[in-house]
Amino acid sequence: MTESLNSAAPLTLRHWLRHLADTDRLVVARSGVALKHQLAAVAKRLDASKAVFFPQPGGHAIPIVSGFMARRSWIAEAIGIKESDLLASFRHAAENPLPWREVAAGSAPCQTVVHRDPDMRVVLPIPTHSEHDSGPYITAGLVIARNPVTGIQNVSINRIQVNSKDRMAVLLLPRHLQAFFRMAEEQGLPLPVAIVIGVDPLTLLASQAIAPIDHDELEIAGALHGVPLAVVKCLTNDVRVPANAEIVIEGHLLPAVREPEGPFGEFPKYYSSRENREVIQVDVVTHRSKPIFHTIVPAEMEHLLLGAIPREATLLGHLQRSFPGVLDVHLSVGGVCRYHLFVKFRKQREGEPKNVILCAFGSHYDIKQVTVVDDDVDVHDPAQVEWAVATRFQADRDLVLISGALGSVLDPSTTTGAHTQGEVTSVGRLQGISAKMGLDATRPVKYEGHVFTKVKIPGEDQVDLSAVLADGIDADILDLFAHDI
Structure with a gap:
């Protein structure tokens, strides 16, 4: 495994985007592409061929990127391995996590700019993706929370609908984040969370690990990097977030509160229904200087x-x-x-x-x-x-x-x-x-003759076409094609 691309420093989102640009796998849209539908339409048209960078989307100062992990070969390349080694490398990282390394508050790039009492509809450029989506959605936010009993973190990606200035409805499936929230809610307590947007490809991939409860996916990210991941404590709660992230939304899940969420176009390429979901109250938004917002187009690669x-x-x-x-x-x-x-x-x-x-x-x-x-x-x-x-x-x-x-x-x-x-x-x-x-x-273990033998031509895998094919078609052969007799 490698720590980065041609560098001794751990891979960041910006390193990766520069690498894609240098290898003709990132294109830049014209300024001002609309946040509602148009941005997602452009990204979908280029899905699995080019990542897309959108300057001033909808007139917003913060640019958006999408599609930078849309091929298996790109993901393997980011880790520094062959595509055929992808599953083994991820499995090794999941089984051998590296504890993260905490940096001092105020020294993390993700906390360079602080918005207190933020209006989410103004501070961040949040797209509306599909035709019948009920509103703008954060689709690439890593939701990080701590087990209220053990203090060990969990990382997941959850769809988040921005409902108002500082409230967002979130889908919690029956997994670890939901379990943490139920523990807090039973005590009548909010659950502090952080939503991290714009992380490097390895940390993004690690967030989706199928790990047992009380296994922090940020430690799997460190194992993929080959060095402990640098994290920093949030300003308003005890959650630790990747220090090199682009954007962090700090907030808390409200106990005994539900608000409408959906419909939303999900990964099966259908819409999930409108239902009352758990609610995140936003406290603070922090980000890098000149941050980059990442959006994932739902149901695409x-x-x-x-x-x-x-x-x-x-x-x-x-x-x-x-x-x-x-x-x-x-x-x-x-x-x-x-x-x-x-x-x-x-x-x-x-x-x-x-x-x-x-x-x-x-x-x-x-x-x-x-x-x-x-x-x-x-x-x-x-x-x-x-x-x-x-x-x-x-x-x-x-x-x-x-x-x-x-x-x-x-x-x-x-x-x-x-x-x-x-x-x-x-x-x-x-x-x-x-x-x-x-x-x-599967074919039978034993069978007569060649009834289940796969047809193969000797030498088909080794034939050197350059040695047996001529350089073009000569005039005599073209002349032959011109005569019916």
């Missing part, structure tokens, strides 16, 4: 890959502990990098793939479909996986089906309702109840 890679690393480790024959995993883009898992497996005995399927379902509740293929199939190529299903799978023999399991609450197919004694059960009661499907697309 930056959003999907940030969730996929940490999940894949965790799933691979979990499966390999029980099944050493598991060689690789991939959460497919068609399955929104959450719901459909492909597993490459070296099968030794019949029946093993079904056990792998069941283990995968127990690894993360979001997983809805698991396809197990042999070790001659590239799980990163959907066409190869489909070929394996087409030629090695029979539904009456190789299908695993589980009804009524917990799935993703953001999967719209889990909220369609069900009829009970002639009446439709409320959507809320059914939200997240999902069927799970597993496909054993």
